Amino acid sequence: MAPHPVKGGVTVRPMKRGDVPAAYETAALAFANGSEEARVSDRSPAEVASYRARYHHLIENDPDGSWVAESEGRVIGVALSLRREGLWGLSLLTVDAAHRGRGVGKRLLEHALAYAEGCRARITVSSTHPTAMRRYATAGLRLRPTLKADGAVRRKSLPAPLQGVREGDEGDLDLAAEVDRRVRGAAHGPDLAFMLRTGRLLVCDLPSGRGYAVMQDGLLALLAATEAAVATRLLWACLAEGKEEGMEVRWIGADQAWAIPVVLSAGLDLSPAGPVCVSGEMGPLSPYIPSGVFL
Ligand SMILES: CC(C)(COP(=O)(O)OP(=O)(O)OC[C@H]1O[C@@H](n2cnc3c(N)ncnc32)[C@H](O)[C@@H]1OP(=O)(O)O)[C@@H](O)C(=O)NCCC(=O)NCCS
Numbered sequence: 001m002a003p004h005p006v007k008g009g010v011t012v013r014p015m016k017r018g019d020v021p022a023a024y025e026t027a028a029l030a031f032a033n034g035s036e037e038a039r040v041s042d043r044s045p046a047e048v049a050s051y052r053a054r055y056h057h058l059i060e061n062d063p064d065g066s067w068v069a070e071s072e073g074r075v076i077g078v079a080l081s082l083r084r085e086g087l088w089g090l091s092l093l094t095v096d097a098a099h100r101g102r103g104v105g106k107r108l109l110e111h112a113l114a115y116a117e118g119c120r121a122r123i124t125v126s127s128t129h130p131t132a133m134r135r136y137a138t139a140g141l142r143l144r145p146t147l148k149a150d151g152a153v154r155r156k157s158l159p160a161p162l163q164g165v166r167e168g169d170e171g172d173l174d175l176a177a178e179v180d181r182r183v184r185g186a187a188h189g190p191d192l193a194f195m196l197r198t199g200r201l202l203v204c205d206l207p208s209g210r211g212y213a214v215m216q217d218g219l220l221a222l223l224a225a226t227e228a229a230v231a232t233r234l235l236w237a238c239l240a241e242g243k244e245e246g247m248e249v250r251w252i253g254a255d256q257a258w259a260i261p262v263v264l265s266a267g268l269d270l271s272p273a274g275p276v277c278v279s280g281e282m283g284p285l286s287p288y289i290p291s292g293v294f295l
Contacts, residue, residue, distance in 0.1 A: 010076065010099065012107050020055045023068060024048065030094040031127070048219075050198060054293055057107040057194050058082060058091060065115035069104045070093065079108035081115050082294070085186035087282055088116035089295035092126035093132065100131065108148040109135055121185060121280030123295050125251055128274045141184040141277035147270045149259075154267030157219035158240045164230075168201030168212060175205060176212045176224070181225045184295075185282035191294035195221060202237050204230045211287070218243035222291035228258035231287030235262045251276055255286035 014022060026050070032040035043051075059066045062082045069077030077095040081088060090112055095105045114123050122141060126132045137143055168176075170193065177187035188195075192214070199216035204225070206263050211225025213234040220238045225231035239247055239262070247268060252259050263270065276290065 002124035008071070008099075010069050010071045010079055010102070010104055010107075011113055012038055012077075012104075014063065014068050015055075015059055015078065015080070017056065017059060017066050019075055020052050023078040024052050024057060026075055026096050027051075027078055027092060027094045027267055030096065036224055046192050050217075054091075054194075055080065057191070060145075061190055062115070065112055067108055067111045069099075069108055071099065077104045077108050079112040081112040082191070083115060083119060084189045084191070085181070086118075086120045087184065087186035087295075088113075088119040088122045089176055090122075091295070093124075094136070105131065105135055106198065109139055112138060119280070122278065123184075123282065123290070124277045125290060125295065126274035126277055128272070133275065135274075141279050143275035143277050144253050144255075145275050146251045146253045146273045148248060148250045148273040148287050149252060149263035149270050151246060151268040152244070153239050153247050154265075157265050157267060159236055162233050162237050162240070164206050166205045166232050167289035168203035169195045170196065172201060172212065173205050175203065175210060176201070178212055179224050179226055182226055183283055183288050184290075188222075188291075188294055191291075193209070195291070195294065200241075202234055202241070204233050204237075207231060213238050214291070215241065219247065220249055220289060222294070223287070223289040225287045228287050232262055235289075236266075239263075239266045246249040249289065250292065251290050253285075255284070257290065258287055259289070272294075279287050 028040045038100040058080045061119035067079045068075045076099045080092040081090045180187040195214050201215050202213045204211050209227030209228040211234050213223040214221045
């Protein structure tokens with residue numbers, strides 16, 4: 001799609017590598033409301049570099065899915081989307097607070113959705129921002145409410161060493177791809193290898209079923225399995241290996257009933273979170289805790 005003028009002198013155009021620092025700033029501020037503001041501005045250089053690396057990865061792999069909105073030469077909005085084996089995913093949609101409510105988010109989403117053309121399914125995870133949910137629902141996605149679990153893990157609740165869960169590596173990417181195709185109709189392709197550059201892979205491969213989980217920065221970033229019992233073991237392993245001071249498990253939808261007893265036994269608190277938004281044909285999406293970035 002060609003650069004597209006939006007009312008109010010805002011242009012939507014493909015994102016380039018040089019836009020990454022400004023796009024990061026826009027997104028970091030947009031998501032940092034109230035108490036989160038301090039946390040975002042306190043990010044270490046390594047954390048900022050890690051966010052920016054994700055943007056570079058997506059621009060490189062999905063240049064036609066990466067868009068910015070610009071006003072007076074300044075980036076004021078970003079949409080990053082990806083396409084893997086017929087599954088389109090929206091990784092990021094954000095508009096600078098001063099420019100909201102003027103159709104910029106809608107235009108960015110339209111451009112990102114043009115990249116979904118020919119895909120059999122679409123997925124994103126929404127924030128609880130009312131406009132975000134409005135945007136996704138009016139774009140034809142079904143909203144599936146979710147919970148998140150967070151808090152310090154009650155160490156004494158952890159089960160004895162979990163048999164069958166082991167540390168994975170690049171040699172397990174085929175197993176993960178096979179699980180992904182069963183669970184969500186598409187493998188993660190280059191995204192899983194990218195995540196493993198800074199993250200850990202845990203694998204469970206039993207005669208009864210298989211699955212994997214990715215941990216990044218001590219948190220669960222993605223989990224998929226063919227059986228609930230396998231997903232349960234993997235989730236326990238992540239909680240055991242995760243950040244001492246606080247874990248977070250996000251996007252626990254109604255289909256992930258297997259996860260509820262685990263997070264409650266571990267002492268985490270449940271609270272409402274944004275919906276997983278989907279359309280098309282993509283498999284059962286369970287047992288599955290999507291990656292907020294790579295879905
Ligand atoms: C979600 C977000 C990207 C939307 O961007 P935006 O540019 O404000 O969205 P739009 O202007 O296209 O849409 C605004 C909608 O809200 C409606 N609206 C109603 N009252 C409004 C108000 N007081 N102010 C703003 N919008 C209002 C508008 O009518 C419009 O809906 P419509 O197109 O169905 O009529 C932006 O709010 C944002 O960055 N939020 C913080 C980050 C976030 O949560 N991102 C989503 C991640 S999943």
